[in-house]
Amino acid sequence: MADISPAPSNPPQTGTKPVIVARGVRKHYGSIHAVDGVDLEVQEGELFGLIGHNGAGKSTMFKMMLGLIPVTGGEIRIDGAPVGGAGGDFRTVRRKIGYLPENVVLYDNLTGLETLQFFAKLKGVPARDNVTLLERVGLIHAAKRRVREYSKGMRQRLGFAQALLGKPRILFLDEPTTGLDPEAIRGFYAILRQLKSEGVTMVITSHILAEIQERVDRLAIMAAGKVQATGTVQALREQMDLPLWFSVRVDPADFEAVRAALGHLPVGAIEARDDHVAVQCQRDTKMAVITALATLDGKVRDLTVREPSLEDVFFGFSD
Amino acid sequence: MEFSQIAAIAGKEFWDRIRNRWVLAVALVFTAFALSIAYFGAAQQGSVGFRSIEVTIASLVSLVIYLIPLIALVLGFDAIVGERERGSLDLLLSMPITRVELLLGKYLGLAGALAFSTVAGFGLVGVVLSAQLDLNALFHYFGFMLSSVLLGCAFLSLAVMLSVFAADRTRASGLAIAMWFFFVLIFDLLLLGVLVVTAGQWGGEALPYMLLLNPADVFRILNIFSLEDVRTLYGLATVFPPALAQPWLLGLVMAGWIVVPLAIAAWRFRLGAGRA
Ligand SMILES: Nc1ncnc2c1ncn2[C@@H]1O[C@H](COP(=O)(O)OP(=O)(O)O)[C@@H](O)[C@H]1O
Ligand SMILES: [Mg+2]
Numbered sequence: 001m002a003d004i005s006p007a008p009s010n011p012p013q014t015g016t017k018p019v020i021v022a023r024g025v026r027k028h029y030g031s032i033h034a035v036d037g038v039d040l041e042v043q044e045g046e047l048f049g050l051i052g053h054n055g056a057g058k059s060t061m062f063k064m065m066l067g068l069i070p071v072t073g074g075e076i077r078i079d080g081a082p083v084g085g086a087g088g089d090f091r092t093v094r095r096k097i098g099y100l101p102e103n104v105v106l107y108d109n110l111t112g113l114e115t116l117q118f119f120a121k122l123k124g125v126p127a128r129d130n131v132t133l134l135e136r137v138g139l140i141h142a143a144k145r146r147v148r149e150y151s152k153g154m155r156q157r158l159g160f161a162q163a164l165l166g167k168p169r170i171l172f173l174d175e176p177t178t179g180l181d182p183e184a185i186r187g188f189y190a191i192l193r194q195l196k197s198e199g200v201t202m203v204i205t206s207h208i209l210a211e212i213q214e215r216v217d218r219l220a221i222m223a224a225g226k227v228q229a230t231g232t233v234q235a236l237r238e239q240m241d242l243p244l245w246f247s248v249r250v251d252p253a254d255f256e257a258v259r260a261a262l263g264h265l266p267v268g269a270i271e272a273r274d275d276h277v278a279v280q281c282q283r284d285t286k287m288a289v290i291t292a293l294a295t296l297d298g299k300v301r302d303l304t305v306r307e308p309s310l311e312d313v314f315f316g317f318s319d
Numbered sequence: 320m321e322f323s324q325i326a327a328i329a330g331k332e333f334w335d336r337i338r339n340r341w342v343l344a345v346a347l348v349f350t351a352f353a354l355s356i357a358y359f360g361a362a363q364q365g366s367v368g369f370r371s372i373e374v375t376i377a378s379l380v381s382l383v384i385y386l387i388p389l390i391a392l393v394l395g396f397d398a399i400v401g402e403r404e405r406g407s408l409d410l411l412l413s414m415p416i417t418r419v420e421l422l423l424g425k426y427l428g429l430a431g432a433l434a435f436s437t438v439a440g441f442g443l444v445g446v447v448l449s450a451q452l453d454l455n456a457l458f459h460y461f462g463f464m465l466s467s468v469l470l471g472c473a474f475l476s477l478a479v480m481l482s483v484f485a486a487d488r489t490r491a492s493g494l495a496i497a498m499w500f501f502f503v504l505i506f507d508l509l510l511l512g513v514l515v516v517t518a519g520q521w522g523g524e525a526l527p528y529m530l531l532l533n534p535a536d537v538f539r540i541l542n543i544f545s546l547e548d549v550r551t552l553y554g555l556a557t558v559f560p561p562a563l564a565q566p567w568l569l570g571l572v573m574a575g576w577i578v579v580p581l582a583i584a585a586w587r588f589r590l591g592a593g594r595a
Contacts, residue, residue: 066413091321094415101413105406109335121327122414162410 017044019170019201020065025074027060027225034060036225037074042203047196049212049219050205056222058205059102062174065203066099078170095123098168102175102205104159108148112139112158115147116165125166133161138187152179160188164195171195171202177211189215213309242308243268244286246279248293249302257299261292276302324416328424329431336394336432345390345433349440352382357448372448372456376463379441380542383467384535387437388474389499394433395478396495398425399588400485418588426479426581433471438464462566466541466573473534473576474502480580483588506533527563534576541569 020042027035035057042048050058063069065076067084076083078093106115116130134140137157147155156179163171177185192202192215206212212219213233220230229236248258258277259270265288268280281289286305293300336342356378399422402408411421441464449457478495485491510529530536540563562568 063409068409068412090417091415094413097413099410099413101406101409103406104410106410107331107407109339118327118331119414121330122324122411122416124323124415159410 018042019044019046019079020203021077022061022065023075025061025064025076026072027057027064027069028072033225035064038222038225038227040220040227040230042201044201045196045199046201047192047215047217048201048203049216050203050222051207051209051212051219052205052222053207057225058222059174061222062099062101062172062203062205066097066172095166096169098163098165098171100156100159100163100171100173100176103178104155104162106147106155106158106162109146111144111146112150112154112161113143115158116161119162120165123166129165133164136164136191137161138184153181153184156180157184160191169200171200171204173202173204175205175207177206177208185211209309237308238283240308241283243280243282244308245306246281246289246293247276247304247306248279248300249276250296250299251301254296254299257296258293261296262289265289265292320417320420324414324420325424325427328416328421329428332425332428333431333435336429341394342432342436342439345436346440346443348386349437350443352386353379353441353444354447356382357444372452372459375448376459376542379463380539383470384539385503387467387471388503388535391433391471391474392478392481392495392499394429395426395475396482396485396491397488398429398479399482399584400488400491401482404488418591419585422479422483422581422585422588426475429479430472430475433475434468437468437471441467463542466538469570469573469577470534470538473537473573473580476577476580476584477534480584480587483584502533502535507536527560531563531572534573537569537572537576540564541566541573 018041020040022038022040025035025038025040026033038057038061040061050061052058060069064071065078065083067090070084079096081089081093083093107118110118112134113130116133117127120127120130131140131143134143137160139154139157139161142150142154147158150158156176160173160176163173177188180188192204195202204212204216216233218230218232219236221228221236229239231239250258252272252275255272255277258279262270262279265281266285267289268282269278270280271278279289290303293303357375397404399408402411412418441460445457445460445464448460452460477498481491481494481498485494510526514526530540
């Protein structure tokens with residue numbers, strides 16, 4: 001029978017095909033439970049963030065997903081194939097994967113270009129893309145210089161170029177922006193966006209929330225070897241039901257009017273500050289507060305709402 | 320097993336040693352020693368100049384037996400543990416390469432560098448001497464070079480094994496030094512001790528075979544017993560079972576000294592991955 005479903009013409013998007021699946025994964029070093037029962041599912045084409053303090057177990061999780069260390073318990077599958085399992089498709093899976101280790105260590109005696117040539121050989125990809133890759137990460141000017149002379153940020157970029165060798169379909173990036181200046185960080189995420197539009201699945205770890213929270217599709221918050229929460233930034237905020245803060249800019253003479261207008265609403269703290277009133281409320285009273293403030297027209301000079309940052313969510317979970 | 324992966328690792332190791340002039344330095348050391356032994360070795364007897372090839376080889380053997388194991392152990396002791404300690408091993412192992420391929424690549428690259436230095440260093444001297452040597456002497460000298468390469472490969476294999484087992488570089492270097500002392504200095508003394516203490520009652524028969532448990536001794540026998548002159552010189556002919564004077568048999572034992580430590584290293588290194 002003929003397949004009548006239309007051929008996909010759109011660029012690849014985040015699908016619902018799980019590419020990385022972890023079930024009950026544990027890694028114990030003696031009494032240290034580095035990873036302690038983690039379930040994860042990363043969908044095809046997704047940019048997934050793994051967030052947590054130092055020692056939360058992120059890097060250990062990466063190493064198990066890559067098959068570098070055995071799991072103590074549980075199971076990890078990449079593209080349906082169990083990681084670390086026997087079988088000839090180990091090489092096929094590895095060729096699909098790019099990995100940037102935390103604080104990447106490369107070979108000091110090689111130049112940037114030679115470094116890529118070496119790893120390209122191991123990955124079995126043609127050397128002609130190496131120069132393009134160095135251009136892409138902004139290292140072309142240092143291609144012939146030895147890694148010994150590279151700064152921390154340059155090493156990190158070279159490590160990133162290495163991870164991109166052979167157009168991998170899955171990228172594991174462990175704290176990829178350490179050592180990069182803000183400009184370079186923007187450049188780095190621009191490349192990630194481009195990769196995302198090409199349908200690459202990416203997992204990225206960080207302990208800097210501000211940097212990652214607006215840039216990933218979904219994230220998992222890890223603490224003490226466990227995933228505390230998973231979802232979109234928005235979902236996590238709502239799930240936590242953290243209060244919002246209104247900042248109502250009014251003449252100090254009108255402070256009491258604001259208090260009176262909000263008196264009948266279930267708001268939290270109402271604090272008078274220098275030139276504004278700070279009002280705390282739950283998400284479900286947000287619209288009611290705005291409506292009430294509208295009755296004060298003329299008196300309210302400005303109004304801003306501060307959503308709880310992921311930082312709040314994060315520390316809320318971790319503590 | 321994919322050869323291209325092994326070749327990629329081996330190539331890097333080899334060219335690293337070429338580029339940092341390790342190969343050049345070691346070859347020069349060998350050349351200098353061989354030349355001075357060939358021409359000035361008899362100086363204390365009042366004669367300077369080339370003597371017989373047999374005496375030259377015998378002197379070279381007693382030098383090389385200390386030097387090559389040391390060089391090989393220093394070359395190989397951090398092959399794996401060095402990458403682990405620097406933090407570059409994870410990235411290597413995330414490539415489409417098996418642990419055994421990585422290990423073999425490391426070994427072959429280092430062995431290539433060592434063999435190249437040995438052949439270049441002693442080969443140069445061989446060329447210089449060739450004018451004064453007949454075919455038979457050249458053959459002996461070639462045998463000496465080949466057995467030197469094998470000796471290096473055997474100790475390199477032991478070194479790579481250490482580098483897999485050791486928890487860190489410091490311990491690996493300690494073990495390497497201990498291994499050198501054991502095989503080069505202590506082993507023969509132990510055998511001698513057994514012989515003396517038991518007044519030849521025990522071990523007299525087995526002793527020659529015990530020598531096979533030490534690659535350095537295998538090297539010594541390989542060179543001495545291919546030379547009639549030296550055999551009579553050392554007066555060992557009566558003690559020694561003729562079976563052990565077979566170069567091919569000794570070569571086989573040497574091959575065992577290369578393969579077995581490597582196999583143990585591969586077994587241990589694979590365990591680290593937690594794969595069956
Ligand atoms: N090889 C190891 N041996 C013992 N403990 C380890 C080892 N690797 C990691 N750990 C411990 O596991 C925990 C998680 O580490 P890690 O995964 O590196 O955290 P993160 O990457 O989130 O900072 C830490 O407490 C760390 O000390
Ligand atoms: Mg980490």
